[in-house]
Amino acid sequence: MLNNIDIAIFVGYVLGLLVLALYISRNDKDHERNTQDYFLASKSLPWWAIGASLIASNISAEQIIGMSGSGYAIGLAIASYEWMAAITLILVGKYMLPIFIKNDIFTMPQYLEQRFDKRVKTTLALFWLSVYIFVNLTAVLWLGGLAIETVAGIDWMYGMIFLAMFSLAYSLYGGLKAVAYTDIIQVVLLIFGGLLLSYLALDAVSDGQGVVAGFTVLATGLPGHFEMILTESNPHYMSLPGISVLVGGLWIMNISYWGFNQYIIQRALAAKSIQEAQKGIAFAAYLKLLMPLIVVLPGIAAVVLHPNLTTPDQAYPSMMALMPTGIKGLVFAALVAAIVSSLASMTNSISTIFTMDIYTQLKPEKSQRHYVFVGRCASFISLVIALLMAEPLLGKFDQAFQYIQEFTGVFTPGIVVIFLTGMFWKKTTSQAALAAALGSALFSFALRMYWPELPFMDRISIVFLLCLAVTVCVSLMGNATTSDQSVDLSHISFGTQRSFNVSAFGVVVILNTLYVTWW
Known part of the structure; x- marks a missing residue:
């Protein structure tokens, strides 16, 4: 429970963040805010704001609470989601981002319209809106509400309402710019709080003998929790199926x-x-x-310190009891910071897709000011829907992170096939893209029904290959897309600066070291 000092620190953080967000938003008052200002921060973000905002958007309740819970149940192997993401980011920055920026787009569905047609754009836009509202927003709100109930003793429903109102208060007016720049503070606080909690957890595990001693206790006392590649005999093999984590569905x-x-x-x-x-x-x-040092390690330590938790997702909130007075309020603020940052990011993207890909097609002659207003309304409505649906959808699951991966994995293979073939193979047709989208769901449900013992990550690999085969066959049987401008790569440079190349090399070296050490 939080005492008065913790509450005062937390309230100070909330008020400070709101003041900063309003100050950032006021800088845009020299002209009428248009869609580029609101949805793309006037295309003015520097690299440090982009990097911080990427992580703040990603690391939320489903990551902190969910992955810590999976660390409690599974162990370090769940860190593959984080570590493999690092090399994925490098590949995205080098090979995919130049194509998107060259095509001057607001949204992913907009690119699909340029490359294919409105049918593909609308289909994927509706899919993303559904997933963001009914999976991502609901998960963040639900886990955030549970965390507030565990730490502060406030009912989970009131906690969810607070989170929704907080995220709207600083993001609804300022749009992406307010979200991105406040994310810098969120990330600093998140990393500081997470590292401090990991330090205190390891120190507690070793009875005050220090971090190294605590890590040794965990590694020797819980050897199964430090296996990066799980064997078939492991009870969690279905979630992380061995070598497939490195070469397959992940x-x-x-x-x-x-x-x-x-x-x-x-x-x-x-x-x-x-x-x-x-x-x-x-x-x-x-x-x-x-990130695994911040979100997974406390979950593993909780196995020793809190071995009888009702559900794994209680691990991180329970570990916060280690925090001293004052610091607990700061770390609680870090947790809330991660949650509201993701909520703000998701609602901003929901409003962007709805406004730019759906509403503007229905009402093409409206003013820029009107579209910004519609975007704000979409943000508000999406959060209301998520508040109402969070408990019915997620209330019965022990590990929310695994549930999210399982659900989104139904559609992920088809989406990847559509984009990769659309970006790098000119013969891909609109009919093939739609077939991949439909096939992804059909193949996934069929395999889940008739081959239930197949790990979901392996199922994703198989569905990806099936969707790829369908896309190639349908494309070859149809007429190639006539709009070649978005797929013409001759004018796109995939060359990168030396600093990026050195950074990429460093990521590869670190990843190899980690996996060799914990194989």
Whole structure:
């Protein structure tokens, strides 16, 4: 429970963040705010804001609470989601981002319209809106509400309402610019709080003998929790099926999330230049390498300190009891910071897709001011829907992170096939793209029904290959897309600056070291 000092520190953080967001938003008052200002921060974001905002958008309740819970149940192997994401970010920055920026887009569906047609754009736009509202927003709100109930003793429903109102208060007016710049503070606080909690957890495990001694206690006392590649005999093999983590479905999931996910890639699209965007992505890659130390390690320590938790997702909130007075309020603020940052990012992207890909097609003659107003309304309505649906959808699941991956994995293979073939193979047709989208769901449900013992990550790999085969066959049987401008790569440079290349090499070296050490 929080005492008066913790509450005062937390309230001070909330008020300070709101004041900063309003100050940032006021800088745009010299002209009427248009859609580029609101949805893409006037394309003015520097690399450090992009990198920080990428991580703040990604690391939320489902990551902190969910991955810590998976660390409690599974162990260090769940860190593959974070570590493999680092190398995925490098690939996205080098090979995919130049194409998107060259095509001058606001949204991922907009690119699909340029490359294919309105049918493909609308289909994927509706899919993303559904997933963001009914999976991502609901998960963040639900886990955030549970965390507030555990730490502060406030009912989870009131906690969710507070989170929704807080995120709207600082993001609704200022748009992406307010979100991105306040994310810098969020990330600093998140990393500081997470590292401090890991330090205190390891020190507690070793009975005050220090971090190294605590890590040794965990590694020797819980050897199964430090296996990066799980064997078939492991009870959690279905979630992380051995070597497939390195060569199979996890690649597909990461490419989809970091390359084609609107609320992630939108930060890079708002960069001053392609070089700034790539620097920001490289910065985010290194922060991803650090994340398991912040979110997974406390969960593993909780196995020793709190062995009888009702559900794994209680691990991180329970570990916060280690925090001394005052610091607990700061770390609680860091947790809330991660949650509201993701909520703001998701609602901003929901409003961007709805406004730019759906509403503008229905009402094409409206003013820029009107579209910004519609975007704000979409943000508000999406949060109301998520508040109402959070408990019915997620209330019965022990590990929310695994549930999210399982659900999104149904559609991920088809999305990756559509984008990769659309970007790098001119013969891909609109009919083939639609067939991949439909096939992804049909193949996934069929395999789940008739081959239930197949790990979901392996299922993603198989569905990806099936969707790829369908796309190639349908494309070869049809007429190639006539609009070649968006797929013409002859004028796109995939060359990168030396700083980016050095950063990429460093990520590869660190990843190899980590996996060799904990194989």
